[in-house]
Amino acid sequence: MSTPAKRNTWQREAVREALGHNDGFVSAQALHAVLREGGSPIGLATVYRALADLATADEADSLQSPDGENLFRACTSSGHHHHLICRSCGLTVEIEAHAVEAWAQDVAAEHGFTAAQHVVDVFGLCAACTKLAAH
Amino acid sequence: MSTPAKRNTWQREAVREALGHNDGFVSAQALHAVLREGGSPIGLATVYRALADLATADEADSLQSPDGENLFRACTSSGHHHHLICRSCGLTVEIEAHAVEAWAQDVAAEHGFTAAQHVVDVFGLCAACTKLAAH
DNA sequence: ACTCATATTGACAATCATTATCAATAAGCC
DNA sequence: GGCTTATTGATAATGATTGTCAATATGAGT
Numbered sequence: 426m427s428t429p430a431k432r433n434t435w436q437r438e439a440v441r442e443a444l445g446h447n448d449g450f451v452s453a454q455a456l457h458a459v460l461r462e463g464g465s466p467i468g469l470a471t472v473y474r475a476l477a478d479l480a481t482a483d484e485a486d487s488l489q490s491p492d493g494e495n496l497f498r499a500c501t502s503s504g505h506h507h508h509l510i511c512r513s514c515g516l517t518v519e520i521e522a523h524a525v526e527a528w529a530q531d532v533a534a535e536h537g538f539t540a541a542q543h544v545v546d547v548f549g550l551c552a553a554c555t556k557l558a559a560h
Numbered sequence: 561m562s563t564p565a566k567r568n569t570w571q572r573e574a575v576r577e578a579l580g581h582n583d584g585f586v587s588a589q590a591l592h593a594v595l596r597e598g599g600s601p602i603g604l605a606t607v608y609r610a611l612a613d614l615a616t617a618d619e620a621d622s623l624q625s626p627d628g629e630n631l632f633r634a635c636t637s638s639g640h641h642h643h644l645i646c647r648s649c650g651l652t653v654e655i656e657a658h659a660v661e662a663w664a665q666d667v668a669a670e671h672g673f674t675a676a677q678h679v680v681d682v683f684g685l686c687a688a689c690t691k692l693a694a695h
Numbered sequence: 696a697c698t699c700a701t702a703t704t705g706a707c708a709a710t711c712a713t714t715a716t717c718a719a720t721a722a723g724c725c
Numbered sequence: 726g727g728c729t730t731a732t733t734g735a736t737a738a739t740g741a742t743t744g745t746c747a748a749t750a751t752g753a754g755t
């Protein structure tokens with residue numbers, strides 16, 4: 426009872442693989458669409474569940490887009506890192522933020538805060554999308 | 561037409577004042593509830609519109625809670641700034657982050673990104689809540 | 696103060712992402 | 726091969742937010 430006994434299903438694998446094949450962050454809806462187009466008759470609810478599981482197991486990173494959508498991305502490096510995300514095409518670049526890490530700790534300590542966590546993500550338009558938007 | 565001619569209504573003032581009376585972040589729904597309890601027969605849609613306007617006019621700050629809700633807060637300093645939020649009691653401190661601003665711009669530019677925006681918020685336990693949680 | 700053009704309101708419908716429901720299915724163990 | 730039960734998936738439900746549009750109230754003009 427303490428161990429709920431996880432089972433391995435092709436659906437879970439399909440989601441894991443689809444995530445791995447994608448470079449940027451994807452919404453659950455989009456991933457579901459991709460899987461359906463790829464032939465898998467997987468259910469939407471199942472995609473949500475699989476993604477939630479992956480996120481819990483630290484196999485995927487999740488963040489909220491400015492639109493309030495939940496986006497997911499395969500996360501190989503278990504280390505702490507941040508992202509630079511194209512808000513148009515979803516291209517994602519992992520970025521280091523040593524300075525920001527330190528800054529966050531300092532600011533928190535300065536105000537007597539402990540157990541500081543931080544949310545640091547940069548959204549923008551990547552070079553390609555900038556060109557398209559400019560025309 | 562270029563200047564849509566804004567009008568002043570008691571509803572807009574009510575929202576502005578209700579926001580000012582609140583120390584932490586509030587959801588549009590919650591603010592609406594407070595106003596109704598206070599006697600104002602203001603409509604929900606109007607609260608949303610007023611908050612959106614205030615946010616656009618930089619009179620209010622908005623951020624997304626981890627639940628995907630949009631939270632708003634009266635914004636004393638009109639400039640761009642970030643927040644240090646106690647995840648236990650909701651206490652919020654406005655913080656400046658010149659270093660982070662610059663860093664975000666640099667990182668974005670480095671990778672060819674334009675129109676960079678960033679999400680930077682620090683969550684932690686304030687001094688008071690740390691004491692409570694300590695022993 | 697009175698009128699008028701229109702910005703604004705508000706009740707409700709519509710959307711959209713996400714979660715819950717629950718009977719049917721299939722994974723892992725014997 | 727059976728059995729137990731975790732898991733699936735179609736659909737309903739939820740909950741926040743936005744759109745709709747007739748009715749109203751604001752601010753400028755007279």
